[in-house]
Amino acid sequence: MTEPVTIFYLEMLSADQVCGKESSSSQAVLTECADKNFAINRFFYQYVGESWQWHDKLSWRESQWRDYAHRDELKLFMLTWHGTPAGYFELEKHTDGSVEIVYFGLANAYTDKGLGGFLLTQALQQAWAWQATRVWVHTCSLDHPYALKNYQSRGMTLYKTEVE
Template structure:
């Protein structure tokens, strides 16, 4: 997405709150990654050491938001600021119990809004792959994102994290 005007936002569902985790704590990011990613075979970061997790999650160019429903974690996303005004939605997803309740469209709207409001953003982008939820690509496109490139990548441990296309 190259302009905030391209966003086709979805309204906030009743009872869903999205809060930025402003105090960085790598263990929390690891927990969110496991909670949301387990169903989708996110495995690329599972073998990282505490030091590697800390370098990743507590980096000033990474921000994390968590969606809560009645005090429970419903989902999360991470944004990473990159060169030339690019902001990547690095991880995005719902906890298994909250899939199918209409939260994904709003959480993605929130993620894209947050990305555009972060400094001098010129482009918001995301990787996805066939291991993600069947509705993931439709959600990205429904919010106004366009396919930039598709490629067939060899499987490397059953994860979209490194082989997303």
């Protein structure tokens, strides 16, 4: 029997709510991937998601990835650590002006470097810089054990919980 999965929905209603965390090293560098290239989105989805059971898009064809990643409503940011890809996040702007953190995470080899709070701070700041009316995300009980705590520590509040 499969154990139930709890989905947590969190939001932030003002940029003033961001409880930022700085990087512990100048070797953590965030870069916006402004040149749309679906292969980069696909790479990070697989690279980061393999540890967290991200399977939904693994069977996507190249055209599906291109349609998804090459939209103006989607932004991709990557985190490098000592020049090596370590994590990423994707932001999606919705028609109501809200910005969703669609994907967020670190590759398994980088989860013990104290980068999660820094990366989430960057995601929130970039979302608000995109003139968000609200920033939101959902995570689940299959995610990293500190994921929910990280979202809440950065100032996001839980507004809905579901069990599947």
